[in-house]
Amino acid sequence: MLGWELPPFNSGGLGVACYQLCKSLAQNDADIDFIIPYHAEHDIDFMNVIPAMPQDVALITKSGLAYDSQKFSYNNGSTTELSIIDQYYVYSQSALAIAKSKKFDVLHAHDWLTFRAALLIKQQIDCPVILHVHSVESDRAGSDSGNEIVKEVEETAMMMADEIIAVSEHTKSKIIEDYNIPEDKIQVVHNSADSTVVTNDQLDNSYKFLLEMKKYGYKVVANVGRLTVQKGLPNFLKSARRVIDVCPKTYFLIVGSGEQFQELVDLASELGISDKVVFTEFQRGKKWRDAFKVADLFVMPSVSEPFGLTPLEAIGFKTPSLVSKQSGVSEVFKNCLKVDYWDIDEMSNLIASAISSDALLEELTNRGYDEYQLMSWQDSADKMTNIYRRHLTLAEASR
Amino acid sequence: MSNTKSIVLYLHVHQPFRIRHYTAFDTAINSDYFDSPYDSPASNEQVLKKVTAKSYIPTNTILLRLLNRYPDFRFSLSITGTVLEQMERWAPEALRSFQELVATGRVEIVAETYHHSLAFFYSMSEFEIQVKMHEDKVQKLFGSKPKVFRNTELAYNNDLAKWAEAKGYTGILAEGWDPVLGWRNPNFVYRPAGTQNIALLMKNYKLSDDLAFRFSDKNWSEWPLTASKYIKWLESSKDSSNINLFMDYETFGEHQWADSGIFDFLEHLPSEWLKNDQHNFRTVSEVIEQNEKVDDIDVPNTITWADTERDLSAWLGNPMQNTAINNLYELTDKIHETKDLQLIEDWRKLQTSDHFYYMCTKYFSDGDIHAYFSPYDSPYEAHINFMNAYRDIVYRITQKGIDIDG
Numbered sequence: 001m002l003g004w005e006l007p008p009f010n011s012g013g014l015g016v017a018c019y020q021l022c023k024s025l026a027q028n029d030a031d032i033d034f035i036i037p038y039h040a041e042h043d044i045d046f047m048n049v050i051p052a053m054p055q056d057v058a059l060i061t062k063s064g065l066a067y068d069s070q071k072f073s074y075n076n077g078s079t080t081e082l083s084i085i086d087q088y089y090v091y092s093q094s095a096l097a098i099a100k101s102k103k104f105d106v107l108h109a110h111d112w113l114t115f116r117a118a119l120l121i122k123q124q125i126d127c128p129v130i131l132h133v134h135s136v137e138s139d140r141a142g143s144d145s146g147n148e149i150v151k152e153v154e155e156t157a158m159m160m161a162d163e164i165i166a167v168s169e170h171t172k173s174k175i176i177e178d179y180n181i182p183e184d185k186i187q188v189v190h191n192s193a194d195s196t197v198v199t200n201d202q203l204d205n206s207y208k209f210l211l212e213m214k215k216y217g218y219k220v221v222a223n224v225g226r227l228t229v230q231k232g233l234p235n236f237l238k239s240a241r242r243v244i245d246v247c248p249k250t251y252f253l254i255v256g257s258g259e260q261f262q263e264l265v266d267l268a269s270e271l272g273i274s275d276k277v278v279f280t281e282f283q284r285g286k287k288w289r290d291a292f293k294v295a296d297l298f299v300m301p302s303v304s305e306p307f308g309l310t311p312l313e314a315i316g317f318k319t320p321s322l323v324s325k326q327s328g329v330s331e332v333f334k335n336c337l338k339v340d341y342w343d344i345d346e347m348s349n350l351i352a353s354a355i356s357s358d359a360l361l362e363e364l365t366n367r368g369y370d371e372y373q374l375m376s377w378q379d380s381a382d383k384m385t386n387i388y389r390r391h392l393t394l395a396e397a398s399r
Numbered sequence: 400m401s402n403t404k405s406i407v408l409y410l411h412v413h414q415p416f417r418i419r420h421y422t423a424f425d426t427a428i429n430s431d432y433f434d435s436p437y438d439s440p441a442s443n444e445q446v447l448k449k450v451t452a453k454s455y456i457p458t459n460t461i462l463l464r465l466l467n468r469y470p471d472f473r474f475s476l477s478i479t480g481t482v483l484e485q486m487e488r489w490a491p492e493a494l495r496s497f498q499e500l501v502a503t504g505r506v507e508i509v510a511e512t513y514h515h516s517l518a519f520f521y522s523m524s525e526f527e528i529q530v531k532m533h534e535d536k537v538q539k540l541f542g543s544k545p546k547v548f549r550n551t552e553l554a555y556n557n558d559l560a561k562w563a564e565a566k567g568y569t570g571i572l573a574e575g576w577d578p579v580l581g582w583r584n585p586n587f588v589y590r591p592a593g594t595q596n597i598a599l600l601m602k603n604y605k606l607s608d609d610l611a612f613r614f615s616d617k618n619w620s621e622w623p624l625t626a627s628k629y630i631k632w633l634e635s636s637k638d639s640s641n642i643n644l645f646m647d648y649e650t651f652g653e654h655q656w657a658d659s660g661i662f663d664f665l666e667h668l669p670s671e672w673l674k675n676d677q678h679n680f681r682t683v684s685e686v687i688e689q690n691e692k693v694d695d696i697d698v699p700n701t702i703t704w705a706d707t708e709r710d711l712s713a714w715l716g717n718p719m720q721n722t723a724i725n726n727l728y729e730l731t732d733k734i735h736e737t738k739d740l741q742l743i744e745d746w747r748k749l750q751t752s753d754h755f756y757y758m759c760t761k762y763f764s765d766g767d768i769h770a771y772f773s774p775y776d777s778p779y780e781a782h783i784n785f786m787n788a789y790r791d792i793v794y795r796i797t798q799k800g801i802d803i804d805g
Contacts, residue, residue: 209427209794216797225664246805253423265779266760269718275726280423287424300656 001034002095002107002114006049008284009040009062012226013309014134017167017191018110022047024381030388035098037113038062038070051119052094060215084113085149092117092160099125105132105395106388112137112150115157122160126393131161135306142229142303155179162391165189165384167307168328171321174306189384190332192311192377206290210251210278212292218249219355222295222319224310225302227258232301232324232341233265234260239301241271242348247355250276255291257282292317296361297354302327303341310337315372320364322350332375335368405641405681406476406672407600409572410648412497413515413727414450415753417441417774421784421791430795432788433748441774444665446477447469447482447691451490452651459496461662465669466503473505475683476648477549480513480529480536481751484564494540501541504510507682508537510554510568516750517714518550518552519559519781520701521728529747530566547571547683553602553645553704554711560591568597572645573724574704575601579696588690598687599696602645602704606632610678615659619707628666633672636780641686645704706761714755725753726789730796737799746792749785757781759771 001022005015017041022032023046032047038060039051043110051062059073070087073079082090095117101108109118110132122129137146137154158179164186166172172186205211211218221240233254240252254277261279268277276355282293292298298314298321305327311334314321323330324341337354339347354360419435435442465472478497486494500506512518513533516525530548537545546561547570555573563571575585583589585601608627613619621628633642639687646652655661672678681689705713715721727749734746758781775781797803 206424209423209790212427212794212797216803262777263778265782266717266719269720269722269782272718273720274719274722274782274786275793278423278426278790302408 001032001047002117002194003034003036004111004113005032006042006044009038011282013191013307014111015217015339017134017307018307018379019044020192020194021380021384022333023146024377025384027378028381028385030385032106033098034094035117037087038082041385050098052091052098054090054094062384082338088113088116092120094332096120096124099187105392108132108388109112109157110134112154114149114158115153118152119157119160125204126397128162129160130163130165131157131386131393132165132167133158133171133175134167135304136171136178138174138178139171139304140228140230142232144229151178161185163187163387167191168331170326170328170331171306174304187383187387189380189387190328191307191309192332192380193309193316193372193374193375194377195373196315205294206287207253207278207294210253210294213249213251213267214296216249217245220251220253220294221297221351221355222253222255222291222300223299224255224283224291224313225300226282227254227256227260227264229260230303230305231256231260232303233264234319235341235344235347236301237264237267237271237273237277239302239347239348239351240268241273242344243352243355244273246352252277253280253291254278254293255280255283255288274345289317292319295319297322297351299347300324300327300329301339301341301347305329312372312375315368318365318369320354320361320368322347322354333368333371335371336362402677403679404633404639404677405679407481407641407643407681407683407686409509409549409643409645409683410474410476410483410650411646412444412455412476412478412648414447414479414485415472415515416481416485416748417443417446417585417752418749418754418781418784418788421787423787426787427794428789429524429793432744432745432784432791435774439774443485445673446774447485447489447493450649451486451493453657454649455490456496457657457662458651458766459493459500459649461666462506463496463503464664466500466505469669469673471591471679471683472683473507473675473680473685475507475509475547476500477509477511478537479511479515479540479749481515483536498541501543505682507547507684508541508543508545509533509683510537510548511550511574514747514750515551516747517554517724517752517755518728518750519550519554519562519712520711521724525728525731525750527749529624529755535687547600547687552711552714554701555698555703556701557592557699558596560594560698564591564594566596567660569684570598572600572601572643573602573696573698574681574702574709575603575643576702576709577700578635579702583694583696584638586636586642587693588641588687589694589696590692592695600641600643600683600686601696602643604704606642607644607646609646609662610664611650611654614650614655614661614664624664626664629664629668630674641681644722712761713759714752717760717778718760719760719778720755720758723758723782723789724758724784725784727792730792733796733801733803735793736801737796739795739799742792742795742799749788749792754781758785 003018007015035050035052042049060066061071061213099121106128108130111134137150260339268274292314298319300323302324307328311321311323322337416433418432453675512529548568549572585603589599591599702709758778
């Protein structure tokens with residue numbers, strides 16, 4: 001399996017989805033070598049995590065997030081920083097070398113950064129190649145046209161792949177629309193959530209100010225995610241302005257980093273709500289969990305979200321969500337509020353209505369949590385296992 | 400009219416209490432907004448010690464020597480309460496050196512707000528408290544009572560002049576901005592429109608900025624600038640009684656580094672100027688006493704000494720700045736209700752204009768003078784640190800049982 005990140009060295013949902021899917025696949029007796037582009041100590045015992053590195057490189061360390069530069073330390077002691085595109089080329093050569101040294105039945109590659117490697121391997125080793133599409137370039141680019149190099153590799157790889165897995169119907173139709181791939185070649189395997197029992201210990205929250213203000217009747221509306229065009233946060237802030245007009249006792253918490261950071265800080269000021277919008281950088285661990293916990297409502301306003309795990313993570317902490325209809329998760333998660341990302345009127349209305357009605361929040365929480373309890377990655381893993389089996393049979397038959 | 404010509408040198412000494420990297424996770428937990436680790440660019444102690452070594456001590460050494468050597472040498476200083484507090488804590492030797500200057504009787508201290516704030520534009524009562532606090536501090540440390548007023552950033556308009564006259568000040572300082580002066584030049588004593596007794600001294604920004612901004616600029620056609628060349632420029636303005644050289648004190652050794660030759664320049668300025676026996680130095684109140692007011696100056700809209708706009712846009716030019724300062728002053732009544740002196744003082748330290756200057760996005764991309772003075776990577780970071788500290792102030796008010804929305 002070819003991937004780009006795994007928790008806790010992930011910047012978002014991709015790493016989590018790969019981790020959870022592989023964990024469940026391992027329970028179905030899949031024997032997985034997972035090739036990633038860096039060195040790190042992962043606490044993983046259900047598969048082999050293998051760093052892809054050129055022969056003369058001793059160590060690759062991540063600096064910052066998954067989409068930042070990485071530091072290559074060579075055997076001769078020198079070091080260099082590589083950009084994301086450089087890493088992408090280095091990774092494909094190294095992954096090919098590893099693939100040549102291994103025996104395997106199916107190659108399963110996650111998202112465009114690994115697709116060039118998949119193409120090279122397909123060329124040199126005749127094996128079934130399954131591409132797992134967690135997002136396509138037009139999702140990530142929002143209203144922009146996107147990166148042509150990325151679109152090229154996505155298109156080429158998808159054309160040659162034996163099978164394409166889309167994380168949602170939303171993504172499947174994007175693939176058909178953007179790359180003209182035959183519908184029959186694409187299977188939807190939804191992401192999921194593994195319900196865990198959490199204690200929502202409200203007294204021990206990192207966001208002490210928000211916690212304190214809740215005692216005075218304030219509500220907290222949160223978003224956790226990268227600050228990029230795809231995530232639709234300007235509309236969220238515009239809605240926040242309207243919500244504060246009718247519900248002044250509301251704080252908005254925005255947890256994340258990204259290229260829209262400055263624009264969003266500016267916008268909050270222009271809207272005159274800087275006192276009510278709390279920005280933090282990207283967080284991990286407790287501060288990440290506490291953002292969900294302290295919120296009365298989680299909002300995922302994405303312009304285009306192939307899946308979008310955060311609302312499921314939120315309900316895991318017993319926080320209900322408002323999600324954009326342009327997301328994969330809205331296909332599978334029923335007990336949440338839904339809105340078109342562009343409909344600021346309705347977004348404001350739903351946020352204000354939810355935080356003004358404890359009954360509504362409670363119902364969304366209880367019903368959503370019940371639904372979440374029934375979710376499992378095992379269903380997704382079972383679907384994947386069947387797909388693997390079919391390709392094995394096909395490969396067997398054509399030999 | 401006599402032919403005497405005075406240099407009115409006025410230096411402004413100020414350091415803010417910079418806010419540390421203060422996150423949402425500090426709000427409501429730590430109220431130590433101003434305590435950066437020593438190695439951080441926002442460390443007030445580190446900056447003060449650096450400026451003491453590079454600027455205050457070497458400059459005061461020269462100034463004291465000049466005062467001893469030339470009985471006619473004299474000048475004026477404004478020193479904010481925030482920098483005085485910092486000197487008391489971290490550089491008592493710097494404070495002593497200023498006290499030695501004032502003890503000569505030829506260095507006049509100018510009045511201003513203790514916290515270097517823009518309170519005049521937001522809360523008159525708060526403004527007056529801060530002016531009084533500064534007066535008390537100056538009285539205590541220097542044993543003198545200021546007679547001439549300068550507002551933060553030389554922010555000035557007719558209303559401020561009327562206020563200063565009513566408070567009994569004999570003079571007030573402003574930028575000698577051409578659109579305000581019209582055909583006139585800044586080198587005389589003027590009267591603010593609508594006042595009787597108070598005098599207005601206007602900065603000769605060209606000659607002041609030759610030192611404050613251009614002195615070390617090797618691309619400047621006049622570089623290098625010597626004291627004798629500079630004095631020729633001062634002499635060439637025949638139509639003048641007083642040349643008002645107003646600038647940041649830190650021009651000497653901090654904005655213009657020692658290796659630029661700025662200290663040699665300062666050392667030679669008095670001897671070059673005093674070669675002509677019609678020339679002298681005067682403090683701000685002396686030049687006001689000794690000269691007639693030649694005309695009225697009308698300034699209905701606020702002017703300052705900053706940027707090419709000479710308005711408040713460096714502090715209040717974008718929504719981040721406006722929302723931050725409005726939010727802060729909206730707390731005025733509630734904060735006084737708490738009667739918590741430490742809380743009120745922290746709130747006042749957030750009023751220091753520098754915090755809003757750090758949020759300035761004008762020319763942000765050019766990495767200009769605004770960026771040079773900011774301890775933060777971007778105006779956005781400055782804004783976020785500030786708002787997190789602001790929310791901690793809100794939290795502390797609520798902890799006193801005061802309804803923040805009531």
